[in-house]
Amino acid sequence: MLEKAIRDELRAIVGEKYVLDTPNELYAYSYDATPIFQAMPDAVVMPAGAEEVAAVLKLANAHGIPIVPRGSGTNLAGGTIPVEGGIVLNMNRMNQIYEIDQQNLTATLGPGVVTADLHAAVEAVGLFYPPDPGSMRISTIGGNLAQCAGGMRGLKYGVTKDYILGLEYVLPSGEVLRCGGKNMKDVAGYDMTRLLVGSEGTLAVITEITVKLLPLPESKRTLVAYYTNLVDAAKTVEKVIADKIIPATIEFLDQSTMKVVDDFAKLGLPLEMKSMLLIEQDGPADLVEQDIERIAEIARQQGAAEVKLATTPEEGAKLLAARRSALAALSRLRPTTILEDATVPRSRLAEMVAEVERIAEKYQLHICTFGHAGDGNLHPTCMTDERDQEEIKRVEQAFEEIFHAAIRLGGTITGEHGVGMAKMNYLDLKAGPGGIELMKRIKAAFDPNHIMNPGKMFAGSGRRRVVVKR
Amino acid sequence: MSTAHRGGLAKFNMDEIMNCMHCGFCLPACPTYRETGLESQSPRGRIALMKGVANGQLAIDPEFEKNMYACLGCRACETACPAGVSYGSLVETAREVVEDDKKSGARQPFLRRLMFDHVFPYPERVRAAGTALWAAQSLGLQELANKTGLIRLLPREMAEMQQAVDRIASPKERKQRKPVMQAEGEAALKIGLFTGCVMDVMYFETNQATARLLTKAGCDVVFIEGQGCCGALHAHAGEKEGAIRLAKRNIAACEQADVDLIVNNAGGCGAALKEYHHWFHDHPEWRDRACAFVAKVRDAGELLAELPPLTFTKPLHARVTYQDSCHLAHGQGIRNQPRQLLKSIPGLELAEMNGADSCCGSAGIYNITNFDMSMHILDGKMEHVKETKAQIIATSNPGCLLQMKKGILRAGLEGKVEAVHLMDLLDRAL
Numbered sequence: 080m081l082e083k084a085i086r087d088e089l090r091a092i093v094g095e096k097y098v099l100d101t102p103n104e105l106y107a108y109s110y111d112a113t114p115i116f117q118a119m120p121d122a123v124v125m126p127a128g129a130e131e132v133a134a135v136l137k138l139a140n141a142h143g144i145p146i147v148p149r150g151s152g153t154n155l156a157g158g159t160i161p162v163e164g165g166i167v168l169n170m171n172r173m174n175q176i177y178e179i180d181q182q183n184l185t186a187t188l189g190p191g192v193v194t195a196d197l198h199a200a201v202e203a204v205g206l207f208y209p210p211d212p213g214s215m216r217i218s219t220i221g222g223n224l225a226q227c228a229g230g231m232r233g234l235k236y237g238v239t240k241d242y243i244l245g246l247e248y249v250l251p252s253g254e255v256l257r258c259g260g261k262n263m264k265d266v267a268g269y270d271m272t273r274l275l276v277g278s279e280g281t282l283a284v285i286t287e288i289t290v291k292l293l294p295l296p297e298s299k300r301t302l303v304a305y306y307t308n309l310v311d312a313a314k315t316v317e318k319v320i321a322d323k324i325i326p327a328t329i330e331f332l333d334q335s336t337m338k339v340v341d342d343f344a345k346l347g348l349p350l351e352m353k354s355m356l357l358i359e360q361d362g363p364a365d366l367v368e369q370d371i372e373r374i375a376e377i378a379r380q381q382g383a384a385e386v387k388l389a390t391t392p393e394e395g396a397k398l399l400a401a402r403r404s405a406l407a408a409l410s411r412l413r414p415t416t417i418l419e420d421a422t423v424p425r426s427r428l429a430e431m432v433a434e435v436e437r438i439a440e441k442y443q444l445h446i447c448t449f450g451h452a453g454d455g456n457l458h459p460t461c462m463t464d465e466r467d468q469e470e471i472k473r474v475e476q477a478f479e480e481i482f483h484a485a486i487r488l489g490g491t492i493t494g495e496h497g498v499g500m501a502k503m504n505y506l507d508l509k510a511g512p513g514g515i516e517l518m519k520r521i522k523a524a525f526d527p528n529h530i531m532n533p534g535k536m537f538a539g540s541g542r543r544r545v546v547v548k549r
Numbered sequence: 550m551s552t553a554h555r556g557g558l559a560k561f562n563m564d565e566i567m568n569c570m571h572c573g574f575c576l577p578a579c580p581t582y583r584e585t586g587l588e589s590q591s592p593r594g595r596i597a598l599m600k601g602v603a604n605g606q607l608a609i610d611p612e613f614e615k616n617m618y619a620c621l622g623c624r625a626c627e628t629a630c631p632a633g634v635s636y637g638s639l640v641e642t643a644r645e646v647v648e649d650d651k652k653s654g655a656r657q658p659f660l661r662r663l664m665f666d667h668v669f670p671y672p673e674r675v676r677a678a679g680t681a682l683w684a685a686q687s688l689g690l691q692e693l694a695n696k697t698g699l700i701r702l703l704p705r706e707m708a709e710m711q712q713a714v715d716r717i718a719s720p721k722e723r724k725q726r727k728p729v730m731q732a733e734g735e736a737a738l739k740i741g742l743f744t745g746c747v748m749d750v751m752y753f754e755t756n757q758a759t760a761r762l763l764t765k766a767g768c769d770v771v772f773i774e775g776q777g778c779c780g781a782l783h784a785h786a787g788e789k790e791g792a793i794r795l796a797k798r799n800i801a802a803c804e805q806a807d808v809d810l811i812v813n814n815a816g817g818c819g820a821a822l823k824e825y826h827h828w829f830h831d832h833p834e835w836r837d838r839a840c841a842f843v844a845k846v847r848d849a850g851e852l853l854a855e856l857p858p859l860t861f862t863k864p865l866h867a868r869v870t871y872q873d874s875c876h877l878a879h880g881q882g883i884r885n886q887p888r889q890l891l892k893s894i895p896g897l898e899l900a901e902m903n904g905a906d907s908c909c910g911s912a913g914i915y916n917i918t919n920f921d922m923s924m925h926i927l928d929g930k931m932e933h934v935k936e937t938k939a940q941i942i943a944t945s946n947p948g949c950l951l952q953m954k955k956g957i958l959r960a961g962l963e964g965k966v967e968a969v970h971l972m973d974l975l976d977r978a979l
Contacts, residue, residue, distance in 0.1 A: 099587075102607055103616055104587070104589050107589040109597075112571050151573055152573060153572065193577070217577055218573075343633075406631075407570065464567070465567075466567075
């Protein structure tokens with residue numbers, strides 16, 4: 080609980096209604112979409128603009144109160160769990176799109192805008208914001224930015240960091256700063272914009288975002304290929320790209336994932352198959368037609384048992400929607416679903432999938448694998464029950480081994496979910512001790528009192544996967 | 550922790566609670582989350598709070614009670630939930646736990662006890678209340694009360710909602726109903742019409758229209774002796790025992806009547822009738838009977854869409870928009886059939902409204918218990934109605950119908966837009 084004086088001050092800053100601290104309200108912000116982690120905040124504050132954010136931060140900084148910025152809480156690495164208590168700064172009220180600039184192809188908006196709403200708004204004027212994280216119907220653009228969210232179109236279009244041009248942000252001191260802007264070319268000084276993207280709320284609070292837009296592709300086509308083994312699917316991905324075709328999307332689903340998704344979305348998938356690829360190309364109609372035919376040919380050459388082209392956009396959209404639901408559909412199997420985010424270079428995809436299968440077998444766990452094959456970004460997902468402590472221990476051991484395997488294959492511990500609490504123990508595998516030391520010095524420069532989202536990203540300051548009760 | 554508290558907690562289905570993986574897919578589907586932006590007003594949040602109560606981290610207190618009752622129970626989240634969590638039954642249990650706890654502490658509001666224990670369970674008392682309302686209407690008392698301000702004696706919420714109540718049927722009309730209506734031509738099916746409690750008083754004519762439509766479609770229609778309230782309002786309000794008592798009575802009455810199908814025209818009642826078997830999971834001797842009953846239940850629109858098409862003789866030249874009943878769409882999965890029926894009326898133009906399957910805020914007695922939130926949601930809904938430029942709003946549930954009538958008053962659309970039950974609209978075109 081915060082002292083009464085501080086609570087009163089918070090209320091004076093944002094208004095009575097926007098400081099929540101009753102037991103139910105605090106409990107409702109003690110979790111995000113990450114399984115197992117939970118911790119209670121001391122207050123939830125909902126600011127309406129940069130000035131209010133600045134005043135809240137200044138107050139928190141003076142009293143050493145942790146600040147955890149939060150959007151819709153859909154992240155999967157424990158990034159918004161208030162593990163050291165303090166204030167959850169709920170940014171949902173800052174959900175206005177201020178401008179869609181059709182000349183410069185940019186949009187400027189508040190961090191609380193839901194990603195799908197941004198998509199709808201820009202598409203209405205023939206423009207395109209490519210990042211499409213699986214949770215985009217709920218997740219906010221501020222959260223996407225903090226975690227550097229990816230999605231299904233990463234292969235051709237990149238991820239969130241490739242679309243953030245400019246920011247307004249608030250330092251713990253209360254100073255409101257800007258970086259970047261509408262310039263496509265902008266090299267004045269250190270690239271603070273890139274640094275803040277993916278900083279997971281540990282450096283500053285983002286209060287305004289300018290994103291880059293593209294013209295909306297005029298058409299798209301979807302293709303699905305089924306395989307009797309994993310290697311042929313991986314080889315298809317390699318060959319397509321070696322053939323100098325970059326599809327917008329190449330998604331991979333293994334057999335167990337196919338079964339669950341089919342049960343949920345009733346697609347009539349051939350469940351005897353070992354894996355499937357879902358490939359989408361977009362662009363000018365002629366080119367799309369040409370690419371998709373060529374991809375179908377490659378898939379057949381690489382041993383696909385069946386290749387099917389979606390005949391209508393609706394059919395294509397339905398297939399992709401099913402892929403989007405994979406994570407949540409998997410959760411029907413067991414009470415707790417732990418989804419991870421190992422990534423390898425594209426050429427090592429088949430090896431990585433085989434490693435995951437081997438590790439699942441070794442630890443006697445049910446792990447399904449799906450993900451963005453085109454980016455080498457896999458989501459090995461374990462169906463378990465957090466009440467079974469013994470099993471959870473095996474899950475942790477298995478994932479540790481999976482991360483080591485990813486690093487060994489030249490990959491990384493997370494492709495798009497961020498480090499948060501779930502992976503801070505493995506960051507050193509990727510960044511090395513020198514890298515971590517430098518990151519900590521950067522953090523200290525932004526946040527000398529360590530109030531910004533403490534207990535995240537760096538090991539030693541937090542705990543491993545345990546339910547925290549305060 | 551009191552014994553009552555522990556007993557209440559054992560009622561929570563922990564596996565079902567754990568099935569919620571807090572992915573948040575339910576958030577954009579939830580009307581109360583969309584209104585407030587608060588996690589505690591979302592399905593994900595409410596399930597978390599239940600978990601908190603079930604594992605002893607949160608108390609069963611007025612705050613928990615308020616959050617559980619702030620839910621409309623529209624179950625749009627169930628449609629959105631890829632993990633298949635049965636949120637509707639979870640929130641019913643949560644309310645049951647709250648009510649158990651209150652009973653043990655004897656903090657029961659008088660009005661609630663009056664309605665649940667002494668009015669809804671007794672069809673003759675519901676009818677008597679209807680007669681009193683009819684008398685007030687025919688004597689001009691309702692209008693007088695409105696004009697003189699006497700209406701202010703009623704609680705504000707009830708006073709507000711009664712303005713939307715139409716003229717109800719006279720006791721004489723109600724008495725004239727024949728117990729059986731013969732099919733036109735050869736009867737293919739013997740139907741038991743589930744008339745409901747409030748429905749049969751406030752919308753007596755809609756039940757009659759439903760019966761007429763069914764006879765046209767080749768069914769013998771029986772008004773089953775001894776049926777009464779379906780128990781949905783009890784179940785949604787955490788009064789599980791009362792709900793079960795009512796369910797038993799309905800099952801027994803329908804067994805007696807020996808009909809092929811049991812048909813209703815109220816989405817909310819229908820969803821409850823189709824869930825009777827879940828209510829009896831602890832009553833083995835009733836379970837099979839409930840399953841047999843459930844197998845026979847159909848919504849009137851659902852059945853009419855399956856039967857040979859009706860012949861309409863009077864075209865309806867009107868633009869119509871359809872407001873889904875939540876418990877019909879999300880609870881029973883019936884979305885296309887009512888639309889198909891509307892489109893089959895000659896001359897009628899169906900104008901789909903934005904968010905048609907999003908709750909209108911009526912939600913049983915929610916528009917009385919949570920009046921302000923209900924009206925916020927309703928006002929948003931009426932904006933979408935206006936966009937369609939429809940002259941008629943068709944619905945499939947009495948609560949939604951009353952709410953739409955209220956919405957028309959609030960939006961100043963009297964005389965321009967009309968709210969009509971789907972069955973009445975079909976009946977007009979016969």
